Amino acid sequence: MVIITGTSRGIGKAVAENYLAKGEHVIGIGRNHTITHANYTAVICDLSQAAEVEQLTLPDLGSEALIFIHNAGVLGEVNYFEKLSPDEPQKVMQVNFFAGATLLQRLLQLTPKDQSFKAIFISSGAGKNPIASWASYCASKAAVDLFCQVIQLEEQQLGRPDFHCLSVAPGVVDTEMQAGIRSVSEDVFSEVARFQEYKHSNQLYSPELVSQKLYKLVHHTVLNQVVYSLRDIEL
Template identity: 75%
Template sequence: MVIITGTSRGIGKAIAENYLSLGELVIGIGRNHTISHPNYSPIICDLNNPESVDRISFPQLNEEPVIFIHNAGILGRVDYFEKLESVELARVMQVNLFAGAAILQRLLNYIPKTRIFKSIFISSGAGKNPIASWAAYCASKAAVDLFCQTIQLEEQQLGREKFHCLSVAPGVVDTDMQVMIRETSADSFSEVERFREYKHSNQLYSPELVAKKLYKLIHETPLEQVIYSLRDIQL
């Protein structure tokens, strides 16, 4: 069973469709659902609303491994931090980190310790290096890396032997998030031309390629660390 947040479009939709094409049961969590498939179960939830996240109820688990992928993410308004409203930071942290953490905590308390359980948070290169006008996003993705490392450590100490927690950066991917980045004005975002150039010179990964690389990492790679980049996964 695969539980994925943010399956309405972009990377999350491609990951869900890849698993569905392989016959897996997929539960999608998000505000909008665009997948219609007999093995797809939608859970409507605004991840920006903690009460809505707490109301999620999971179906009965069978004996199969559980994969949880916290993919939903937002960039927030792209501009210098001093110009933003302070709630912007809270909103980005809530969707990118806290919502996924709350779901993971519920799953850790629900899934027996003996079960194969892999939890993947989609991180970003922006969590490793600062990008001006992306302060909230960079902070949230850096936090994702250390959160996942800490949970891996904790669950090892608690004896959950078949558990892996991964923080996975997908590379630069051709989705609505990149459209939004390219549409920002240079006054608000000094590096906008670099991102426009990625698109013009065809350097963006497709979401489908990312989904296949992620599958290879999760299911066909010895998992010896927590932090990964899909740039290092060759198909």
């Protein structure tokens, strides 16, 4: 069984469709759903609302191998931190980090220690390298990296032998988020020209390529670390 947040478009949709094509049962969690498939279960939840995430009821997980992918993410307002509204960092952290952490905690509590379980959080190179005007996004992705390392350490200590918690940076992907980045004024985002060049010079990964690389990492790679970049995964 595969549980994925944010499956209506982009990376999340491509990953969900890839698993469905391989015969897996996929549970999608989010506000909107665009996938129609016999093995797809849509769970409506606004991940930006902490109360909704905390009250979410998950379908029966069974005893088969479980994969949880927290893919849902928002960039937030692109602007210098001193100009942001005070609640902007909290809004970004809720979707990019807290929602996934809340769901993972629930799944860990529901899953027997001997059950195969892989938890993947979609991170970003922005969690490792500072980008001006992206303070909230960079902070949320940096949190994901270290959080996953802590969870991996904890679950080893708690005796969960077939568990992996991964923080995976997909690279620069051709999504609506990237389109939004390219449309921002240089007055508020000094590096906009670099992201426009990624598009013009065809340097963006397709969501479908990301889904294939992610599948290879999760299912055909010896997992001996927590933080990965899909740039390093060759098909």
